[in-house]
Amino acid sequence: xxxxxxxxxxxxxxxxxxxxxxxxxxxxxxxxxxxxxxxxxxxxxxxxxxxxxxxxxxxxxxxxxxxxxxxxxxxxxxxxxxxxxxxxxxxxxxxxxxxxxxxxxxxxx
Numbered sequence: 001x002x003x004x005x006x007x008x009x010x011x012x013x014x015x016x017x018x019x020x021x022x023x024x025x026x027x028x029x030x031x032x033x034x035x036x037x038x039x040x041x042x043x044x045x046x047x048x049x050x051x052x053x054x055x056x057x058x059x060x061x062x063x064x065x066x067x068x069x070x071x072x073x074x075x076x077x078x079x080x081x082x083x084x085x086x087x088x089x090x091x092x093x094x095x096x097x098x099x100x101x102x103x104x105x106x107x108x109x
Contacts, residue, residue, distance in 0.1 A: 001025045001035070003043050006066075015073040016052075017045075023056075023065040030058050030065050040069055049075040 002024040009018045021040065025031055031039070033053040041048040052070040059065060 001028060001031055001039055003039055005043075017071040019069050019071060021067045023061065023067055025065065026063045029062070030056060036067055036069070040071075043069060046071060047075070052076055088098060 004022045006020040009014050011018055023031060036053050036056060037048045037051045040051050051071050052072065054068040054070060056065050056067045
């Protein structure tokens with residue numbers, strides 16, 4: 001897996017660098033957030049505790065992905081890591097069909 005920095009912005013207000021990466025993962029699956037954190041830490045010479053992976057998007061038809069990472073000035077709190085890494089499952093609420101008696105005739109009970 002090869003990483004290439006596409007853009008880098010310093011955000012002093014939030015005390016972090018915002019980096020866009022191009023990931024070449026020829027012959028491999030899209031890297032996980034943890035794999036990307038480890039590789040980015042090596043590339044940027046920082047500890048992986050300072051890196052937050054915001055998103056990884058695959059490029060259609062190519063073995064490449066685009067990622068946005070944040071490199072914080074202080075180690076990331078454990079709660080923040082869990083929020084970004086564990087996305088809630090989306091479960092669509094199935095509507096139950098109403099029977100004739102439940103549809104009502106406009107009268108209030």
